[in-house]
Structure formats: structure tokens, C-alpha cells
Amino acid sequence: MSANPQWDTSRALGVARFFHLVCGVRDACVTPFLTLYLRQLGLAAPWVGILMGTKHLIAAFWAPFCAFLAKSYQKRRVLLIGSLLGSVGASLLMVLVPPLDRDPGYRSCNGSHSVTATVPPPAVALTVNVTSAPEPAPNYPAPSLPAERSTGVGPGDGFREGPGESGQEPFSRLPSSFVGSIQGTRTTSRVLHPITSRVKDTPQEGAFRVVSPAHPLLAGGTALASPANQSAARGMAGALDLSSEGLRWTFILSLGSMVVWELLTSPVEQVADDSLYEYLDFVDATDGYRSLWIWRLLGMSAGVCGISALVGQLDCFLMTNGPRGVVHFYGYSLVSTLALLVSIAFPVPVCRQWEPSYKMVKALSLVGGDPRLITLALTVFLIGTATSTVQNFLFWHMKDHESTEPVMGVSVALGLLGEILLHPLKTPLLRKLSRVGTVGLGLGCLAGQLLYFSFLWSWWSVLPAQLLSAVSHGALWWAVGASIEHLATPGTERPLSAVFRDHFYGVGASLGSFVGGFVVMHFSLAVLYQSCCVVLLLWLALFLSIQSRLPQERTINYSKLLAVEASDTSDSEQGTERDWLVKAMRDEHSDWRG
Numbered sequence: 001m002s003a004n005p006q007w008d009t010s011r012a013l014g015v016a017r018f019f020h021l022v023c024g025v026r027d028a029c030v031t032p033f034l035t036l037y038l039r040q041l042g043l044a045a046p047w048v049g050i051l052m053g054t055k056h057l058i059a060a061f062w063a064p065f066c067a068f069l070a071k072s073y074q075k076r077r078v079l080l081i082g083s084l085l086g087s088v089g090a091s092l093l094m095v096l097v098p099p100l101d102r103d104p105g106y107r108s109c110n111g112s113h114s115v116t117a118t119v120p121p122p123a124v125a126l127t128v129n130v131t132s133a134p135e136p137a138p139n140y141p142a143p144s145l146p147a148e149r150s151t152g153v154g155p156g157d158g159f160r161e162g163p164g165e166s167g168q169e170p171f172s173r174l175p176s177s178f179v180g181s182i183q184g185t186r187t188t189s190r191v192l193h194p195i196t197s198r199v200k201d202t203p204q205e206g207a208f209r210v211v212s213p214a215h216p217l218l219a220g221g222t223a224l225a226s227p228a229n230q231s232a233a234r235g236m237a238g239a240l241d242l243s244s245e246g247l248r249w250t251f252i253l254s255l256g257s258m259v260v261w262e263l264l265t266s267p268v269e270q271v272a273d274d275s276l277y278e279y280l281d282f283v284d285a286t287d288g289y290r291s292l293w294i295w296r297l298l299g300m301s302a303g304v305c306g307i308s309a310l311v312g313q314l315d316c317f318l319m320t321n322g323p324r325g326v327v328h329f330y331g332y333s334l335v336s337t338l339a340l341l342v343s344i345a346f347p348v349p350v351c352r353q354w355e356p357s358y359k360m361v362k363a364l365s366l367v368g369g370d371p372r373l374i375t376l377a378l379t380v381f382l383i384g385t386a387t388s389t390v391q392n393f394l395f396w397h398m399k400d401h402e403s404t405e406p407v408m409g410v411s412v413a414l415g416l417l418g419e420i421l422l423h424p425l426k427t428p429l430l431r432k433l434s435r436v437g438t439v440g441l442g443l444g445c446l447a448g449q450l451l452y453f454s455f456l457w458s459w460w461s462v463l464p465a466q467l468l469s470a471v472s473h474g475a476l477w478w479a480v481g482a483s484i485e486h487l488a489t490p491g492t493e494r495p496l497s498a499v500f501r502d503h504f505y506g507v508g509a510s511l512g513s514f515v516g517g518f519v520v521m522h523f524s525l526a527v528l529y530q531s532c533c534v535v536l537l538l539w540l541a542l543f544l545s546i547q548s549r550l551p552q553e554r555t556i557n558y559s560k561l562l563a564v565e566a567s568d569t570s571d572s573e574q575g576t577e578r579d580w581l582v583k584a585m586r587d588e589h590s591d592w593r594g
Contacts, residue, residue, distance in 0.1 A: 030331075053510040056507075084268060087268070277289055415466045423474070454528075
């Protein structure tokens with residue numbers, strides 16, 4: 001059968017491996033760095049959380065719906081090619097979103113230092129210390145500014161005078177030629193964010209020093225100047241106020257671009273997986289399907305390191321007026337074009353007459369009727385909630401500790417490669433610890449990672465903890481998948497896995513994004529990670545303690561089933577051949593209860 005070109009499984013698996021490799025590179029170009037780019041647009045943590053929560057919510061329900069329609073109308077290849085083609089252009093919409101700072105001065109494309117000031121969201125104050133140089137440079141008058149002053153931002157009016165100040169020019173209005181050409185001065189080179197950043201650099205004498213934003217509650221810090229403390233309540237409300245025209249347009253355009261982008265790109269993975277699985281299942285060759293995830297992780301590892309290395313080299317050539325990071329979107333579009341070409345040869349099964357299927361409904365009813373699946377669903381939900389906080393804000397935390405994008409890329413690659421290297425130990429691990437024990441180990445490692453992230457102290461300190469991702473992500477999901485296969489009824493394995501992966505995990509990630517952004521604003525990133533750690537540990541204790549109280553697994557006496565089948569020779573009763581298994585299981589259940 002494999003000699004027939006229509007069912008050439010070797011060719012189909014080769015094309016599928018390359019397609020997953022390319023899609024891994026494609027996803028790694030943008031996905032890990034997306035929230036960092038939104039931060040550089042000037043959006044505060046709550047708005048970034050809303051954007052990412054919307055993204056996860058769309059993916060959780062839109063992708064399965066599109067896959068259902070594509071199968072129903074036999075248009076899988078059309079949807080696959082159309083989604084990839086649309087994502088090429090949709091990703092570039094994010095490049096067109098105007099940042100709050102229309103003329104960012106933190107980039108040094110020409111190798112010269114520049115003032116590191118970004119326009120914060122409304123009601124976030126900046127404290128600027130200005131110390132005149134001991135000997136003013138020739139041809140430039142010495143600055144006649146006060147030794148220290150504070151400016152603030154209020155809802156709807158950009159920079160404005162801080163409390164108790166009057167007649168003082170905001171820092172953003174200082175002439176750029178004056179700031180950039182004073183000899184003997186140095187400015188800090190870090191990008192400040194109004195919610196999470198604190199400047200630790202100490203400028204040399206005669207330099208403008210940008211102190212951390214005087215937000216009432218900083219991530220990992222405390223309130224600074226007393227004028228900011230007096231306006232704490234107003235600052236909290238202002239960070240959520242969209243009355244500022246610049247902030248409003250930046251958020252609305254970001255939301256619209258992300259919604260369109262996610263609607264176009266989210267169906268690709270599920271449609272491709274369903275097509276390949278049915279193609280291989282028709283010729284009973286699904287063993288090759290189980291190893292395709294390795295190729296996606298390899299692609300992501302290469303992509304995240306490659307794109308992070310290219311950002312610093314190409315950003316200045318591709319965009320001279322805008323936030324840093326546009327290379328991510330150009331790289332995504334370029335790799336999407338390659339994936340589009342590969343999708344033309346992607347294996348899609350021969351169109352057969354579609355019949356109504358209620359496997360998804362059966363999977364949901366199965367979850368509702370099995371306490372073990374209910375506890376597993378709650379576990380997956382909490383995994384999605386906790387993981388989303390890492391995906392959304394870990395790079396913010398690293399950036400605040402002066403980490404560069406290549407280091408961020410290496411940190412992601414370490415976790416992915418660790419998962420691949422641990423895979424040969426999957427079967428022994430599940431056998432020694434059992435499925436429940438492996439889930440508990442994964443939850444414990446994830447909680448430990450979150451606790452560790454809350455105490456980062458340097459740009460490299462995140463790297464050791466990323467090695468635990470092999471267990472906190474890889475082994476944890478292996479145990480979840482094995483539990484689903486064990487508890488599913490025949491024919492519901494894949495629908496049940498899709499419910500857990502798309503709905504429970506996706507909704508959890510969406511909720512974690514929505515809540516996480518507000519926790520970061522009102523408290524800090526450290527508090528967010530510590531809170532998630534506590535919740536996971538509490539659930540881990542409850543999860544392990546209730547296992548003995550759940551209905552125990554029963555073994556079926558297959559010899560008795562065969563005996564029932566042999567003795568059941570009556571053909572007069574309709575449906576007898578299909579009911580022998582049900583009868584035998586009922587007898588087994590009666591014996592077990594007795």
C-alpha cells in the first residue's frame with residue numbers, strides 16, 4: 001500500500017517532520033518575545049495581560065472550531081494554505097502599531113549613547129536628577145536647571161507638572177542636541193518601564209540620571225518620592241485609564257492586530273495534526289506520528305537562538321523610528337512563507353464522506369463522570385494559569401536585570417533541549433513513579449521554578465532554573481497524556497486530549513494572563529510568582545491526598561470476557577455481538593463490589 005503515491009508514508013512523514021521543524025522556527029521568532037515587544041510599545045502590565053489573555057482565549061476555541069469546519073467541508077488543505085498565507089501579512093500589522101514614544105531615544109544604532117527615557121502610561125511619574133557638569137563643554141552653556149525635580153503624567157494629558165511643582169519643563173522636552181552633546185557626560189543605556197524597571201546604574205558626574213518611575217507599587221521595589229506616594233490612588237487608576245489618546249490608540253491597534261493575527265494562525269497546528277494522523281491511521285502507521293513533537297522543539301530551539309542573535313544586528317537597518325524588536329515579525333513572516341510552500345506537499349487524507357461525530361461531546365461527558373479526570377482537568381487548568389505568568393512576564397524580569405535577548409533565547413532553548421534529552425527516560429520514569437507520582441514531581445518542579453524566578457538577582461541567574469523545564473513541562477505533560485490515554489474510552493483518546501490541551505489549558509492560560517497583569521501592577525512580579533508557587537503547592541498536597549479516596553482502578557478479567565464471547569452463540573437477539581463486552585464488564589463490576 002505504501003507503494004501507492006497516495007499513501008507513501010515515508011514521504012508523508014518526511015514532509016511532516018520538515019513542516020513541524022519550520023513551524024517551530026516560525027513560532028519561536030515571535031511568541032517568546034511578544035510581551036517584551038508590547039512593553040516596548042509602552043503598554044503597562046494590565047494591558048499586556050489583557051492582550052495575551054485574549055490571544056489564549058481565541059486559540060482555545062477558534063482552532064478546534066476551524067478544524068471541525070475544515071473536516072466537515074473537506075477543505076483542510078485550503079484552510080492550511082489560507083491560514084499560513086494570512087499569517088504572513090497579519091504578523092506585520094504589529095509593526096504598524098505606533099508606540100507611545102514616537103521618537104524612542106534608547107537605541108544607539110550609530111554607537112552613540114542616548115537618553116533612556118520612555119513615555120510611561122498615564123499617572124506614572126518620573127523622577128529626574130540633573131547635576132551640572134563641573135566644566136561645561138565649549139560652545140554649550142552650562143545647564144541652569146534645578147538640582148532635582150519631579151515630573152508626572154496625569155490621565156489624558158501626557159507629561160504634566162508633578163505635585164507641588166510649577167513652571168518646570170518636563171524631561172522629555174529637553175533639546176535632544178543639548179542632552180546628547182554635553183561632553184564628559186554619560187547616560188544610562190537601559191530601557192525603563194513604568195511598572196517594573198528600577199535603574200541600578202550610577203551615572204558619572206555631570207550626567208542626567210533617570211531614577212525609577214515613582215509608581216506607588218513597583219515590581220520588586222518600593223515607592224520612591226513622597227509626592228508619588230501622595231498620589232498613589234490616582235496613579236493606580238491612571239494606569240488603567242485610556243483617556244490618553246496615544247495610549248488608547250496603541251492598545252486598540254495592538255488588540256485588533258493580535259485578534260486578526262490569532263484568528264488566522266491558530267488553526268494551522270490542529271488542522272495539520274488531524275490531517276496527518278488520519279492519513280497515517282488509514283494505513284496503520286501512526287507510530288511515526290508520536291515523534292513529530294521532537295522536530296517542533298528542535299525548530300523552536302534553533303529559531304529562538306537565531307532570531308535573538310539577529311535582532312541586535314538587523315534592527316537598526318529595518319526600522320529607524322519605532323520600538324526595538326521588529327526583526328521578530330519580519331522573521332516570522334519570512335519563515336511563514338517557507339511553511340506555506342511546504343504545506344502544498346503536506347499529506348492530507350483522501351476526502352471521504354463526512355459523517356456526524358459526537359466524540360467531543362462524549363469526551364466532555366466522560367470528564368464530567370470521572371472524578372479522576374476532573375482532578376486532572378483542574379491540574380491542567382492550574383498548569384496553564386501558572387505557565388502563562390512565566391511566558392508573559394519572565395522576560396520583563398530578566399530585562400530589569402539587564403539581560404539581553406540572546407540570553408533570553410538561550411534560556412528558552414535550554415528548557416526545550418532538556419525536554420528532548422529527557423525523553424528516552426519517559427517510560428522508566430512513568431513506570432517507577434507512576435502517572436500520579438510524575439504529575440506530582442512536575443508540579444513540584446514548576447512551583448520551585450516560580451519561587452526561584454521571584455528571587456532573580458542577575459542577568460544569568462535564570463539559566464539554571466530553566467533546566468527544570470524538562471520535568472516541569474516535559475515529564476508533567478507526559479504523565480498527563482498517559483493518564484488521559486488510560487482513562488479514555490476507545491475512540492475518545494484524541495478528542496479527550498484536545499479538550500485538555502485546548503480548553504482546560506487554554507482557559508487557564510487566559511485567566512492567568514488577565515489576572516497576572518493586574519497583580520504585577522498592584523504588587524510586583526515577585527509577588528505574582530510567589531503566589532502561583534503557593535497555589536501550586538497547595539493543589540499538589542490536595543491532589544496527592546485525595547488519590548486514595550478516588551474510585552480505584554479495576555482490572556478486567558480478559559479470560560472471562562473470552563469465555564463470555566465463546567458462550568454467546570445466540571444470533572436471534574439483535575445487537576448481541578456488540579453487547580458482550582458490556583455484559584462482561586457488568587459481571588466484573590458485580591464481582592468487584594461483592
